[in-house]
Amino acid sequence: MKGLKFAVAAVALSLITIGTSGSIVFAEDIKTELTQVATQLETVSKTAEETNQQLAQQVSTQEKLNIEISFYDQHTRELTEAVTLVKTKMDLLDHGPKAVAPIQAMYLILADKYLEVDSLDLEKAVNGDLDTFRPYYENFLRSEDKATIKEALEAHLSSLTAEIAVSETGRTEAKLALVEVSSSIEQLSGQAAEVNGQVQLLAQEKQSIESEIKAKEAEEKKANSFIKPTSGRITSPFGNRKHPITRRITFHEGIDIANSAGTRILASRTGKVTFAGYQSGLGKVIKISHGGGIETVYAHLSAIQVSVGQSVTQGQQIGKMGSTGRSTGPHLHFEIRINGTPVNPSKYI
Ligand SMILES: [Zn+2]
Structure with a gap:
Protein backbone atom coordinates (compact mmCIF):
# COMPACT_ATOMS: atom_id res chain seq x y z
CA MET A 1 0.00 0.00 0.00
CA ASN A 224 -7.47 26.83 -32.76
CA SER A 225 -10.63 28.75 -33.61
CA PHE A 226 -11.46 32.19 -35.00
CA ILE A 227 -13.95 34.72 -33.74
CA LYS A 228 -15.55 37.65 -35.52
CA PRO A 229 -12.98 40.40 -34.89
CA THR A 230 -15.47 43.25 -34.49
CA SER A 231 -19.16 44.03 -34.40
CA GLY A 232 -20.98 45.34 -37.42
CA ARG A 233 -22.48 44.13 -40.67
CA ILE A 234 -20.58 42.55 -43.53
CA THR A 235 -20.73 45.11 -46.31
CA SER A 236 -18.47 43.32 -48.76
CA PRO A 237 -17.94 39.56 -48.94
CA PHE A 238 -14.87 37.52 -49.88
CA GLY A 239 -14.20 36.94 -53.58
CA ASN A 240 -14.79 38.75 -56.91
CA ARG A 241 -16.57 42.06 -56.61
CA LYS A 242 -16.73 45.44 -58.23
CA HIS A 243 -14.19 47.58 -56.39
CA PRO A 244 -15.92 50.48 -54.61
CA ILE A 245 -13.25 52.96 -55.73
CA THR A 246 -11.84 51.61 -59.01
CA ARG A 247 -15.26 50.24 -60.12
CA ARG A 248 -13.40 47.33 -61.71
CA ILE A 249 -14.04 43.63 -60.99
CA THR A 250 -11.31 42.61 -58.59
CA PHE A 251 -10.75 39.78 -56.16
CA HIS A 252 -11.60 40.79 -52.56
CA GLU A 253 -9.09 38.97 -50.33
CA GLY A 254 -11.10 39.40 -47.14
CA ILE A 255 -14.41 40.65 -45.80
CA ASP A 256 -15.43 44.16 -44.84
CA ILE A 257 -17.28 44.70 -41.58
CA ALA A 258 -18.71 48.18 -41.22
CA ASN A 259 -19.52 50.04 -38.01
CA SER A 260 -18.83 53.45 -36.49
CA ALA A 261 -15.27 54.69 -36.23
CA GLY A 262 -13.60 53.68 -33.00
CA THR A 263 -15.42 50.32 -32.70
CA ARG A 264 -13.21 47.82 -30.86
CA ILE A 265 -11.13 45.47 -33.02
CA LEU A 266 -10.31 42.12 -31.37
CA ALA A 267 -7.73 39.44 -32.14
CA SER A 268 -9.69 36.75 -33.99
CA ARG A 269 -7.40 34.04 -32.63
CA THR A 270 -4.52 33.73 -30.17
CA GLY A 271 -1.15 34.53 -31.79
CA LYS A 272 1.78 36.90 -32.17
CA VAL A 273 1.79 40.33 -33.87
CA THR A 274 4.03 40.27 -36.96
CA PHE A 275 3.15 43.70 -38.35
CA ALA A 276 1.66 46.83 -36.80
CA GLY A 277 1.95 49.98 -38.91
CA TYR A 278 0.90 51.78 -42.11
CA GLN A 279 0.73 50.22 -45.56
CA SER A 280 -0.54 51.99 -48.63
CA GLY A 281 -4.01 50.81 -49.50
CA LEU A 282 -4.57 48.97 -46.18
CA GLY A 283 -3.87 52.06 -44.07
CA LYS A 284 -3.17 51.32 -40.42
CA VAL A 285 -2.92 47.53 -40.39
CA ILE A 286 -2.16 44.73 -37.93
CA LYS A 287 -1.04 41.25 -38.96
CA ILE A 288 -1.07 38.39 -36.49
CA SER A 289 0.60 35.01 -36.97
CA HIS A 290 -1.14 32.02 -35.38
CA GLY A 291 1.44 29.36 -36.23
CA GLY A 292 1.10 26.63 -38.82
CA GLY A 293 1.20 29.21 -41.64
CA ILE A 294 -2.03 30.86 -40.47
CA GLU A 295 -2.22 34.65 -40.44
CA THR A 296 -4.98 37.23 -39.86
CA VAL A 297 -5.00 40.80 -41.20
CA TYR A 298 -6.91 43.80 -39.77
CA ALA A 299 -6.88 46.88 -42.03
CA HIS A 300 -8.11 50.52 -42.29
CA LEU A 301 -7.79 50.98 -38.47
CA SER A 302 -8.00 54.37 -36.79
CA ALA A 303 -5.76 53.16 -33.93
CA ILE A 304 -3.26 50.35 -33.40
CA GLN A 305 -3.00 49.19 -29.80
CA VAL A 306 -0.40 46.41 -30.11
CA SER A 307 3.20 46.26 -31.27
CA VAL A 308 5.25 43.80 -33.32
CA GLY A 309 6.35 40.73 -31.34
CA GLN A 310 3.52 41.05 -28.84
CA SER A 311 1.52 37.95 -27.95
CA VAL A 312 -2.23 38.41 -28.08
CA THR A 313 -5.03 36.13 -26.97
CA GLN A 314 -8.27 35.54 -28.80
CA GLY A 315 -10.76 38.30 -27.99
CA GLN A 316 -8.10 40.77 -26.85
CA GLN A 317 -8.56 44.35 -28.14
CA ILE A 318 -5.83 45.22 -30.63
CA GLY A 319 -7.07 48.42 -32.19
CA LYS A 320 -10.00 50.59 -33.29
CA MET A 321 -12.05 50.72 -36.47
CA GLY A 322 -11.25 53.50 -38.86
CA SER A 323 -11.09 54.46 -42.53
CA THR A 324 -7.35 54.82 -43.14
CA GLY A 325 -5.82 53.79 -46.48
CA ARG A 326 -7.97 53.25 -49.54
CA SER A 327 -11.38 53.32 -47.86
CA THR A 328 -14.79 54.92 -48.42
CA GLY A 329 -15.90 54.88 -44.75
CA PRO A 330 -15.20 53.35 -41.36
CA HIS A 331 -14.93 49.56 -41.70
CA LEU A 332 -12.61 46.68 -40.91
CA HIS A 333 -11.05 44.81 -43.80
CA PHE A 334 -10.38 41.36 -42.30
CA GLU A 335 -8.37 38.56 -43.92
CA ILE A 336 -7.44 35.05 -42.98
CA ARG A 337 -4.43 33.70 -44.90
CA ILE A 338 -3.16 30.13 -44.92
CA ASN A 339 0.43 29.92 -46.16
CA GLY A 340 -0.08 33.33 -47.73
CA THR A 341 -3.27 32.41 -49.62
CA PRO A 342 -6.39 34.29 -48.56
CA VAL A 343 -9.34 32.09 -47.55
CA ASN A 344 -12.97 33.09 -46.96
CA PRO A 345 -13.14 34.36 -43.33
CA SER A 346 -16.92 33.81 -43.29
CA LYS A 347 -16.21 30.09 -43.23
CA TYR A 348 -14.23 30.42 -40.00
CA ILE A 349 -15.94 33.07 -37.90
ZN1 LIG B 1 -11.87 44.97 -47.83
Whole structure:
Protein backbone atom coordinates (compact mmCIF):
# COMPACT_ATOMS: atom_id res chain seq x y z
CA MET A 1 0.00 0.00 0.00
CA LYS A 2 2.98 2.29 0.54
CA GLY A 3 3.92 2.02 -3.14
CA LEU A 4 0.53 3.38 -4.02
CA LYS A 5 0.95 6.46 -1.85
CA PHE A 6 4.22 7.21 -3.60
CA ALA A 7 2.52 6.76 -6.96
CA VAL A 8 -0.21 9.23 -5.95
CA ALA A 9 2.42 11.72 -4.80
CA ALA A 10 4.27 11.25 -8.10
CA VAL A 11 1.11 12.03 -10.04
CA ALA A 12 0.52 15.18 -7.99
CA LEU A 13 4.14 16.25 -8.56
CA SER A 14 3.99 15.60 -12.30
CA LEU A 15 0.85 17.71 -12.52
CA ILE A 16 2.78 20.67 -11.16
CA THR A 17 5.69 20.00 -13.52
CA ILE A 18 3.67 19.63 -16.70
CA GLY A 19 1.58 22.67 -15.83
CA THR A 20 4.44 24.81 -17.12
CA SER A 21 5.19 22.86 -20.30
CA GLY A 22 3.85 23.20 -23.84
CA SER A 23 0.19 22.79 -24.67
CA ILE A 24 0.01 19.67 -26.85
CA VAL A 25 2.73 17.89 -24.84
CA PHE A 26 0.85 18.90 -21.71
CA ALA A 27 -2.34 17.30 -22.99
CA GLU A 28 -0.56 14.06 -23.93
CA ASP A 29 1.28 13.86 -20.59
CA ILE A 30 -1.79 14.57 -18.54
CA LYS A 31 -3.76 11.94 -20.47
CA THR A 32 -1.05 9.39 -19.63
CA GLU A 33 -1.31 10.44 -15.98
CA LEU A 34 -5.06 10.04 -16.16
CA THR A 35 -4.69 6.50 -17.49
CA GLN A 36 -2.24 5.67 -14.71
CA VAL A 37 -4.46 7.11 -11.99
CA ALA A 38 -7.52 5.39 -13.46
CA THR A 39 -5.65 2.05 -13.47
CA GLN A 40 -4.51 2.56 -9.88
CA LEU A 41 -8.01 3.55 -8.89
CA GLU A 42 -9.39 0.39 -10.46
CA THR A 43 -6.85 -1.81 -8.67
CA VAL A 44 -7.33 -0.10 -5.31
CA SER A 45 -11.11 -0.11 -5.71
CA LYS A 46 -10.97 -3.86 -6.24
CA THR A 47 -8.85 -4.29 -3.12
CA ALA A 48 -11.23 -2.02 -1.21
CA GLU A 49 -14.21 -4.01 -2.40
CA GLU A 50 -12.59 -7.28 -1.33
CA THR A 51 -11.57 -5.87 2.06
CA ASN A 52 -15.03 -4.43 2.67
CA GLN A 53 -16.56 -7.76 1.69
CA GLN A 54 -14.27 -9.67 4.07
CA LEU A 55 -15.08 -7.20 6.82
CA ALA A 56 -18.82 -7.62 6.23
CA GLN A 57 -18.40 -11.41 6.39
CA GLN A 58 -16.50 -11.21 9.66
CA VAL A 59 -19.08 -8.86 11.15
CA SER A 60 -21.81 -11.29 10.11
CA THR A 61 -19.85 -14.17 11.73
CA GLN A 62 -19.46 -12.07 14.86
CA GLU A 63 -23.22 -11.54 15.02
CA LYS A 64 -23.83 -15.27 14.54
CA LEU A 65 -21.34 -16.14 17.29
CA ASN A 66 -22.96 -13.70 19.70
CA ILE A 67 -26.34 -15.31 18.99
CA GLU A 68 -24.75 -18.75 19.46
CA ILE A 69 -23.22 -17.71 22.78
CA SER A 70 -26.51 -16.35 24.07
CA PHE A 71 -28.15 -19.59 22.93
CA TYR A 72 -25.59 -21.62 24.93
CA ASP A 73 -26.14 -19.33 27.94
CA GLN A 74 -29.89 -19.86 27.71
CA HIS A 75 -29.46 -23.61 27.25
CA THR A 76 -27.13 -23.89 30.27
CA ARG A 77 -29.57 -21.84 32.33
CA GLU A 78 -32.45 -24.17 31.40
CA LEU A 79 -30.34 -27.25 32.13
CA THR A 80 -29.29 -25.82 35.50
CA GLU A 81 -32.95 -25.20 36.34
CA ALA A 82 -33.71 -28.81 35.35
CA VAL A 83 -30.88 -29.97 37.63
CA THR A 84 -32.36 -27.99 40.51
CA LEU A 85 -35.72 -29.63 39.84
CA VAL A 86 -34.24 -33.15 39.79
CA LYS A 87 -32.33 -32.41 43.01
CA THR A 88 -35.53 -31.17 44.63
CA LYS A 89 -37.25 -34.37 43.57
CA MET A 90 -34.43 -36.43 45.00
CA ASP A 91 -34.67 -34.43 48.21
CA LEU A 92 -38.39 -35.10 48.23
CA LEU A 93 -37.78 -38.81 47.72
CA ASP A 94 -35.24 -38.97 50.55
CA HIS A 95 -36.97 -36.78 53.10
CA GLY A 96 -40.67 -36.92 52.28
CA PRO A 97 -43.09 -34.13 51.47
CA LYS A 98 -42.14 -32.11 54.54
CA ALA A 99 -38.83 -31.13 52.91
CA VAL A 100 -40.63 -29.07 50.29
CA ALA A 101 -43.92 -27.25 50.20
CA PRO A 102 -46.73 -29.77 49.63
CA ILE A 103 -48.15 -28.04 46.55
CA GLN A 104 -44.68 -27.90 44.97
CA ALA A 105 -44.27 -31.62 45.74
CA MET A 106 -47.45 -32.40 43.90
CA TYR A 107 -46.34 -30.54 40.81
CA LEU A 108 -43.02 -32.24 40.86
CA ILE A 109 -44.64 -35.64 40.94
CA LEU A 110 -47.06 -34.78 38.18
CA ALA A 111 -44.40 -33.29 36.02
CA ASP A 112 -42.18 -36.31 36.38
CA LYS A 113 -44.90 -38.68 35.18
CA TYR A 114 -44.15 -41.14 37.88
CA LEU A 115 -47.69 -40.87 38.96
CA GLU A 116 -50.61 -41.20 36.60
CA VAL A 117 -53.51 -38.98 37.58
CA ASP A 118 -56.67 -38.20 35.68
CA SER A 119 -57.62 -34.69 34.64
CA LEU A 120 -59.95 -34.25 37.57
CA ASP A 121 -57.11 -34.91 40.01
CA LEU A 122 -54.87 -32.53 38.12
CA GLU A 123 -57.50 -29.85 38.25
CA LYS A 124 -57.91 -30.38 41.94
CA ALA A 125 -54.18 -30.12 42.44
CA VAL A 126 -53.99 -26.93 40.41
CA ASN A 127 -56.89 -25.51 42.34
CA GLY A 128 -54.93 -26.13 45.50
CA ASP A 129 -57.26 -28.73 46.91
CA LEU A 130 -54.42 -30.20 48.83
CA ASP A 131 -56.43 -32.51 51.03
CA THR A 132 -58.08 -34.22 48.05
CA PHE A 133 -54.77 -34.70 46.35
CA ARG A 134 -52.76 -35.81 49.38
CA PRO A 135 -53.91 -39.47 49.36
CA TYR A 136 -52.60 -39.93 45.81
CA TYR A 137 -49.33 -38.49 46.76
CA GLU A 138 -48.96 -40.60 49.88
CA ASN A 139 -50.20 -43.65 48.03
CA PHE A 140 -47.58 -43.02 45.36
CA LEU A 141 -44.79 -42.94 47.88
CA ARG A 142 -45.96 -46.18 49.38
CA SER A 143 -46.68 -48.06 46.24
CA GLU A 144 -43.72 -47.15 44.04
CA ASP A 145 -40.25 -48.46 44.39
CA LYS A 146 -38.25 -45.56 45.74
CA ALA A 147 -34.98 -47.09 44.62
CA THR A 148 -36.15 -47.31 41.01
CA ILE A 149 -37.29 -43.71 41.04
CA LYS A 150 -34.05 -42.56 42.60
CA GLU A 151 -32.05 -44.45 39.99
CA ALA A 152 -34.04 -42.82 37.24
CA LEU A 153 -33.57 -39.39 38.81
CA GLU A 154 -29.85 -39.94 39.15
CA ALA A 155 -29.60 -41.01 35.54
CA HIS A 156 -31.52 -37.90 34.56
CA LEU A 157 -29.23 -35.75 36.70
CA SER A 158 -26.13 -37.28 35.19
CA SER A 159 -27.49 -36.77 31.66
CA LEU A 160 -28.29 -33.14 32.51
CA THR A 161 -24.81 -32.61 33.93
CA ALA A 162 -23.26 -34.04 30.75
CA GLU A 163 -25.47 -31.81 28.64
CA ILE A 164 -24.39 -28.78 30.67
CA ALA A 165 -20.76 -29.72 30.05
CA VAL A 166 -21.44 -29.96 26.30
CA SER A 167 -23.22 -26.60 26.37
CA GLU A 168 -20.35 -24.97 28.24
CA THR A 169 -17.76 -26.45 25.89
CA GLY A 170 -19.78 -25.10 22.98
CA ARG A 171 -19.91 -21.71 24.63
CA THR A 172 -16.16 -21.70 25.29
CA GLU A 173 -15.45 -22.61 21.66
CA ALA A 174 -17.82 -19.90 20.42
CA LYS A 175 -16.11 -17.40 22.75
CA LEU A 176 -12.68 -18.33 21.40
CA ALA A 177 -13.95 -17.99 17.84
CA LEU A 178 -15.44 -14.63 18.77
CA VAL A 179 -12.09 -13.36 20.07
CA GLU A 180 -10.47 -14.40 16.80
CA VAL A 181 -13.22 -12.81 14.70
CA SER A 182 -13.12 -9.59 16.74
CA SER A 183 -9.38 -9.32 16.24
CA SER A 184 -9.85 -9.98 12.52
CA ILE A 185 -12.55 -7.30 12.38
CA GLU A 186 -10.24 -4.81 14.04
CA GLN A 187 -7.49 -5.56 11.54
CA LEU A 188 -9.84 -5.51 8.55
CA SER A 189 -11.40 -2.24 9.73
CA GLY A 190 -7.98 -0.64 9.73
CA GLN A 191 -7.20 -2.01 6.29
CA ALA A 192 -10.60 -0.97 4.98
CA ALA A 193 -10.18 2.57 6.30
CA GLU A 194 -6.77 2.84 4.67
CA VAL A 195 -7.79 1.39 1.34
CA ASN A 196 -11.08 3.33 1.23
CA GLY A 197 -9.08 6.48 1.94
CA GLN A 198 -6.80 5.63 -0.98
CA VAL A 199 -9.80 5.09 -3.23
CA GLN A 200 -11.12 8.50 -2.27
CA LEU A 201 -7.74 10.13 -2.81
CA LEU A 202 -7.32 8.54 -6.23
CA ALA A 203 -10.89 9.39 -7.22
CA GLN A 204 -10.22 13.03 -6.34
CA GLU A 205 -6.95 12.88 -8.23
CA LYS A 206 -8.72 11.41 -11.26
CA GLN A 207 -11.41 14.06 -11.13
CA SER A 208 -8.84 16.83 -10.82
CA ILE A 209 -6.90 15.51 -13.83
CA GLU A 210 -10.11 15.20 -15.83
CA SER A 211 -11.02 18.83 -15.07
CA GLU A 212 -7.49 19.82 -16.02
CA ILE A 213 -7.83 18.02 -19.35
CA LYS A 214 -11.23 19.56 -19.96
CA ALA A 215 -9.89 23.05 -19.27
CA LYS A 216 -6.89 22.38 -21.47
CA GLU A 217 -9.04 21.10 -24.30
CA ALA A 218 -11.28 24.16 -24.05
CA GLU A 219 -8.17 26.33 -24.13
CA GLU A 220 -6.80 24.49 -27.14
CA LYS A 221 -10.12 24.71 -28.92
CA LYS A 222 -10.11 28.45 -28.30
CA ALA A 223 -6.53 28.68 -29.56
CA ASN A 224 -7.47 26.83 -32.76
CA SER A 225 -10.63 28.75 -33.61
CA PHE A 226 -11.46 32.19 -35.00
CA ILE A 227 -13.95 34.72 -33.74
CA LYS A 228 -15.55 37.65 -35.52
CA PRO A 229 -12.98 40.40 -34.89
CA THR A 230 -15.47 43.25 -34.49
CA SER A 231 -19.16 44.03 -34.40
CA GLY A 232 -20.98 45.34 -37.42
CA ARG A 233 -22.48 44.13 -40.67
CA ILE A 234 -20.58 42.55 -43.53
CA THR A 235 -20.73 45.11 -46.31
CA SER A 236 -18.47 43.32 -48.76
CA PRO A 237 -17.94 39.56 -48.94
CA PHE A 238 -14.87 37.52 -49.88
CA GLY A 239 -14.20 36.94 -53.58
CA ASN A 240 -14.79 38.75 -56.91
CA ARG A 241 -16.57 42.06 -56.61
CA LYS A 242 -16.73 45.44 -58.23
CA HIS A 243 -14.19 47.58 -56.39
CA PRO A 244 -15.92 50.48 -54.61
CA ILE A 245 -13.25 52.96 -55.73
CA THR A 246 -11.84 51.61 -59.01
CA ARG A 247 -15.26 50.24 -60.12
CA ARG A 248 -13.40 47.33 -61.71
CA ILE A 249 -14.04 43.63 -60.99
CA THR A 250 -11.31 42.61 -58.59
CA PHE A 251 -10.75 39.78 -56.16
CA HIS A 252 -11.60 40.79 -52.56
CA GLU A 253 -9.09 38.97 -50.33
CA GLY A 254 -11.10 39.40 -47.14
CA ILE A 255 -14.41 40.65 -45.80
CA ASP A 256 -15.43 44.16 -44.84
CA ILE A 257 -17.28 44.70 -41.58
CA ALA A 258 -18.71 48.18 -41.22
CA ASN A 259 -19.52 50.04 -38.01
CA SER A 260 -18.83 53.45 -36.49
CA ALA A 261 -15.27 54.69 -36.23
CA GLY A 262 -13.60 53.68 -33.00
CA THR A 263 -15.42 50.32 -32.70
CA ARG A 264 -13.21 47.82 -30.86
CA ILE A 265 -11.13 45.47 -33.02
CA LEU A 266 -10.31 42.12 -31.37
CA ALA A 267 -7.73 39.44 -32.14
CA SER A 268 -9.69 36.75 -33.99
CA ARG A 269 -7.40 34.04 -32.63
CA THR A 270 -4.52 33.73 -30.17
CA GLY A 271 -1.15 34.53 -31.79
CA LYS A 272 1.78 36.90 -32.17
CA VAL A 273 1.79 40.33 -33.87
CA THR A 274 4.03 40.27 -36.96
CA PHE A 275 3.15 43.70 -38.35
CA ALA A 276 1.66 46.83 -36.80
CA GLY A 277 1.95 49.98 -38.91
CA TYR A 278 0.90 51.78 -42.11
CA GLN A 279 0.73 50.22 -45.56
CA SER A 280 -0.54 51.99 -48.63
CA GLY A 281 -4.01 50.81 -49.50
CA LEU A 282 -4.57 48.97 -46.18
CA GLY A 283 -3.87 52.06 -44.07
CA LYS A 284 -3.17 51.32 -40.42
CA VAL A 285 -2.92 47.53 -40.39
CA ILE A 286 -2.16 44.73 -37.93
CA LYS A 287 -1.04 41.25 -38.96
CA ILE A 288 -1.07 38.39 -36.49
CA SER A 289 0.60 35.01 -36.97
CA HIS A 290 -1.14 32.02 -35.38
CA GLY A 291 1.44 29.36 -36.23
CA GLY A 292 1.10 26.63 -38.82
CA GLY A 293 1.20 29.21 -41.64
CA ILE A 294 -2.03 30.86 -40.47
CA GLU A 295 -2.22 34.65 -40.44
CA THR A 296 -4.98 37.23 -39.86
CA VAL A 297 -5.00 40.80 -41.20
CA TYR A 298 -6.91 43.80 -39.77
CA ALA A 299 -6.88 46.88 -42.03
CA HIS A 300 -8.11 50.52 -42.29
CA LEU A 301 -7.79 50.98 -38.47
CA SER A 302 -8.00 54.37 -36.79
CA ALA A 303 -5.76 53.16 -33.93
CA ILE A 304 -3.26 50.35 -33.40
CA GLN A 305 -3.00 49.19 -29.80
CA VAL A 306 -0.40 46.41 -30.11
CA SER A 307 3.20 46.26 -31.27
CA VAL A 308 5.25 43.80 -33.32
CA GLY A 309 6.35 40.73 -31.34
CA GLN A 310 3.52 41.05 -28.84
CA SER A 311 1.52 37.95 -27.95
CA VAL A 312 -2.23 38.41 -28.08
CA THR A 313 -5.03 36.13 -26.97
CA GLN A 314 -8.27 35.54 -28.80
CA GLY A 315 -10.76 38.30 -27.99
CA GLN A 316 -8.10 40.77 -26.85
CA GLN A 317 -8.56 44.35 -28.14
CA ILE A 318 -5.83 45.22 -30.63
CA GLY A 319 -7.07 48.42 -32.19
CA LYS A 320 -10.00 50.59 -33.29
CA MET A 321 -12.05 50.72 -36.47
CA GLY A 322 -11.25 53.50 -38.86
CA SER A 323 -11.09 54.46 -42.53
CA THR A 324 -7.35 54.82 -43.14
CA GLY A 325 -5.82 53.79 -46.48
CA ARG A 326 -7.97 53.25 -49.54
CA SER A 327 -11.38 53.32 -47.86
CA THR A 328 -14.79 54.92 -48.42
CA GLY A 329 -15.90 54.88 -44.75
CA PRO A 330 -15.20 53.35 -41.36
CA HIS A 331 -14.93 49.56 -41.70
CA LEU A 332 -12.61 46.68 -40.91
CA HIS A 333 -11.05 44.81 -43.80
CA PHE A 334 -10.38 41.36 -42.30
CA GLU A 335 -8.37 38.56 -43.92
CA ILE A 336 -7.44 35.05 -42.98
CA ARG A 337 -4.43 33.70 -44.90
CA ILE A 338 -3.16 30.13 -44.92
CA ASN A 339 0.43 29.92 -46.16
CA GLY A 340 -0.08 33.33 -47.73
CA THR A 341 -3.27 32.41 -49.62
CA PRO A 342 -6.39 34.29 -48.56
CA VAL A 343 -9.34 32.09 -47.55
CA ASN A 344 -12.97 33.09 -46.96
CA PRO A 345 -13.14 34.36 -43.33
CA SER A 346 -16.92 33.81 -43.29
CA LYS A 347 -16.21 30.09 -43.23
CA TYR A 348 -14.23 30.42 -40.00
CA ILE A 349 -15.94 33.07 -37.90
ZN1 LIG B 1 -11.87 44.97 -47.83
